[in-house]
Amino acid sequence: MKAVVPILTVLAVIVALWYAAAVWMNAPWERDQAARAGTAITFAQLLPLTMVQERPVLPAPHQVAVGLWEGLAGQAITSKRSLVYHGWVTLSATLLGFAIGTTAGVLLAVGIVHNRAMDLSVMPWAIASQTIPILAIAPMIIVVLNSVGVSGLLPKAIISAYLSFFPVVVGMVKGLRSPDAMQLDLLRTYNASRAATFWKLRLPASMPYLFTSLKVGIAAALVGAIVGELPTGAVAGLGARLLQGSYYGQTVQIWAALFTAAFAAAALVALIGAVQRVTLRRMGMAR
Amino acid sequence: MAGPVIEARGLGLTFQTGDGPVHALKDVNLTIGRGDFVSFIGPSGCGKTTFLRAIAALEQPTEGTLTVNGMTPEQARKSRAYGYVFQAAGLYPWRTIAGNVRLPLEIMGFSKVEQEARVNNVLQLVDLEGFGKKFPWQLSGGMQQRASIARALAFDADILLMDEPFGALDEIVRDRLNEELLKLWARTGKTIGFVTHSIPEAVYLSTRIVVMSPRPGRITDVIDSPLPKERPLDIRDSAEFIAIAHRVREGLRAGHSYEV
Known part of the structure; x- marks a missing residue:
């Protein structure tokens, strides 16, 4: 209970500020309407109107909540208006991209730690890859892959992987290098091979680092999948909902899709946290 | 098997650092026989750990010869001739x-x-x-x-190399582990190389005490302990023990080790 009270307090403050902002941002439109009709409008009359606009600049929290509820529970989950349907489209690309990104990240990290040439050559490119705005490169990836006949899930997954491999590389390189000189000397006294050093020391020692990276990586993978949906003509996925919403000024729809994405990200990070706890406990590394 | 377990002749080891060469070891001559318990004592920088690491082929000597079981340290490491205990x-x-x-x-x-x-x-x-x-x-x-x-x-392995293994422990625990180590040595008959910076520990444990001093790291005295193999903890109050401890302290002082 002690943990819940501060969280609810912060939430209440955010909601209150949000309502205040909604009134402030939606009021000009109501005043405009009144002016056109040639009538005067008092603040008391204006206040309820700012809460129920069709296309508010900033939808009030309850409007977003209703939008979310209708999107998640008010439709058949196969419907094109269902956030569950769109969420799944995005999630499947996220998970595939995350799997590709994590595999690539771990393999690159293993290469960097064991091969001096890779150590010197790969890392600068990995860093450079992340300085390119994803919004600029995503359409290129879609177009290029489309021209060789690859479309659908995979191009989006590749954009996801593009964002999610980086934290995994950085974390795993650090993790694989975390054993200190004494630990490495100990294995030298056993005349241990590099393979034995990797499997018995470097890999287990890197596990805490890996999980931290995976949490960052999966959130990045979700962003990648959403960005990957923007230039595809906005057919399906949370990215498509965001784009459609902005075409038609459906701000409630945008916010509902944003919240769905945020909840999905939180759930994915929590899932990895749970796997981390179980794994580290079974390894004896959690107290 | 006859012959020494560890033999160093004119051994030198120089690290090349940014501030110029550092002579970690210079002209070290030492023979360790089978079943010996040899302690290396001296202040930091005297090369005692470096010498132990050279025996373990974790450092490469730059001069002289060093053999372990009649082989080079590298061959000895590959044939897993020794067990190594680190400070942590x-x-x-x-x-x-x-x-x-x-x-x-x-x-x-x-x-x-x-x-x-x-x-x-x-x-x-x-x-x-x-x-x-x-x-x-x-x-x-x-x-x-x-x-x-x-x-x-x-x-x-026949050889046990220990680099200040009890350095981080409190004195009560250390005393007990020293006692146990002696029993273990008696039961297994291993050759032990033991680095320490504690005079009582060195005297209590060893059959031979190698006193070293820094800049450059070298051996200043080698003391063969006359103490019997059976050593209860209170042997440390005996006149013989105190005499050896005194000689070790003199050796350290002669090497300008402890500039007080």
């Missing part, structure tokens, strides 16, 4: 105590049955039977260090 226990937190002791056996390819038997055997030797299933963090520092000694003993 360095147990893997993700392995149980038994798992940690089993580590060298897995790497060296012992059979499962053999691994099990040896782990039980050495855990008993260091008085840790029944703790095999515990994780390192569940044990005290002294017990962790005993587990690390068990790990060094597990593959039954």
Whole structure:
């Protein structure tokens, strides 16, 4: 209970500020309407109107909540208006991209730690890859892959992987290098091979680092999948909902899709946290 | 087997650093026979750890010759001639105590049955039977260090190299572990090289005490201990013990080791 009270307090403050902002941002439109009709409008009359606009600049929290509820529970989950349907489209690309990104990240990290040439050559490119705005490169990836006949899930997954491999590389390189000189000397006294050093020391020692990276990586993978949906003509996925919403000024729809994405990200990070706890406990590394 | 276990002739080791060469060891001559318990004592920078690491082929001497079991240190390392105990226990937190002791056996390819038997055997030797299933963090520092000694003993090398293994422990625990180490040495007949900076520890444990001094790291005195093999802790109050400790202190002072 002690943990819940501060969280609810912060939430209440955010909601209150949000309502205040909604009134402030939606009021000009109501005043405009009144002016056109040639009538005067008092603040008391204006206040309820700012809460129920069709296309508010900033939808009030309850409007977003209703939008979310209708999107998640008010439709058949196969419907094109269902956030569950769109969420799944995005999630499947996220998970595939995350799997590709994590595999690539771990393999690159293993290469960097064991091969001096890779150590010197790969890392600068990995860093450079992340300085390119994803919004600029995503359409290129879609177009290029489309021209060789690859479309659908995979191009989006590749954009996801593009964002999610980086934290995994950085974390795993650090993790694989975390054993200190004494630990490495100990294995030298056993005349241990590099393979034995990797499997018995470097890999287990890197596990805490890996999980931290995976949490960052999966959130990045979700962003990648959403960005990957923007230039595809906005057919399906949370990215498509965001784009459609902005075409038609459906701000409630945008916010509902944003919240769905945020909840999905939180759930994915929590899932990895749970796997981390179980794994580290079974390894004896959690107290 | 006849012949020395470890023999150094004119051994020198120079590190090239940004501030110019550092003579970690210079003209070291020493012969260690089978079953000896040899302590290396001296202040920091006297090269005692470097010498131990050179024996273990963790450092490369730049001058002179060094043989271990009649081989080069590198060959000795490859034939797994020694067990090495570091200052910190360095147990893997993700392995149980038994798992940690089993580590060298897995790497060296012992059979499962053999691994099990040896782990039980050495855990008993260091008085840790029944703790095999515990994780390192569940044990005290002294017990962790005993587990690390068990790990060094597990593959039954004839030589045990110990680099200030009890340096981080409090004196009460250290006394007990010293006593146990002597018993273990008596039972196994291993040749032990033991680095320390404690005079009582060196005198209590050793059959030979090698006094070293820094800049450059060199041997200033080698003392053959006249103490009997059986050594209760209160031998440290005997006149003989105090006389040897005095000679060690004189040796350290002669090397300008402790500039007070």
